[in-house]
Amino acid sequence: MFKVNKTPEPAFFQEFKRKNKLSNWDEYNSYPEIKQALREYMLLEEQDLCCPYCEIQIEVETSEIEHIKPKTHFKSEFQNYNNFLTGCKTPKICGNHKGNRYSDKFINPTVEDPEDYLTYDVKTGQIIPKEKSGEKYEKAKETIEVLNLNESRLCNMRKTIILQSINNLNLLEYIDGFFTLKNFLKEADQKVSKS
Template sequence: MLKVNKEQEPDFLLDYKKKHTPKSWKDYNKDDIRNKIKENILLVEQEEYCPYCEKRIYTNDDGHIEHIKPRDFYPKGFQDYNNILVSCNEKNSCGIYKKNNYDDKFINQVIDNPNDYFYYSIASGEIIPKSNDKNSNEYLRANYTIDILKLNSYELKEARKALIDALEVYRENYEEYSEYIQYFLDDGHNFPSLIKLFMEL
């Protein structure tokens, strides 16, 4: 998971609210506003990554607007810019799995720093709670979030393991391997937090 540093609400969105006075999310249906919101969040705040699984989101069609606290249970949250992210939109993806699931245990990357809660198993490609204390708040929150988003789905684990294997090849065969690994980050490869972790090993 990636930390998301929200910017100030963009002027185009403030203008839209002033002009149309939306009463619910359904009212965000004019002036191509949803695509504008997605594009702004993806480019300005998320560097074109899904903040949950860390896969690249290349186009607006690949992502959907994600209300961290679901609209159905937090009706006022639909207007809160800090409650909006863009997550991937594939059939079996983290944002789709999350749906309306939410509990205060959920790690909110706008408020919480995921690096405080998660670590990766280099052996398996799994994302795991950083805390070893299964009764700790940190462990329970991390485990809940992993389960809700299915961050250890077969596809994600295999993709992370393939990346780890590729990074291992660079580390074993190149003296200046950190430069090669940096290329993975600069090139916008999936799973940037895993790549950064690998650079620290």
């Protein structure tokens, strides 16, 4: 999971909202072109073509707009650009697993840096809390569970990257996505080199 630095709301979306006074997100289904334009803009300008939750590379056509604070519970947030991410549509993980769940313990990647909370288990590829207890630990545990970030396929992908990369850091330059995992591996290699 990586930090998303939101840009100012794009002018095309401001103009769309000004012209079309929509009252809920379902009304956006009549405007697939604006949803696609938003996904494309966020992927290219803010997310480096990756899902910010699982860090897998995604394409506009196979992505969806993720409301960080669910639109069903936070009705006034349904068209707040700062509440949007472009997420993967992968079943059982990320936004699909999160659904309408949200709490103050959820790490909002547009506000907080997930790297302050999360790290990796080198042997299993699992994402684990950086802290052993306390508020950061609780937020990490909640976020991992809500997004199902330790789904077996994700863990296997991360474990493969870890095993292939730990002794060959030059390979990291060619891996797309998995930004926080690459940073972790570089730090792990430095620790191993010092001991």
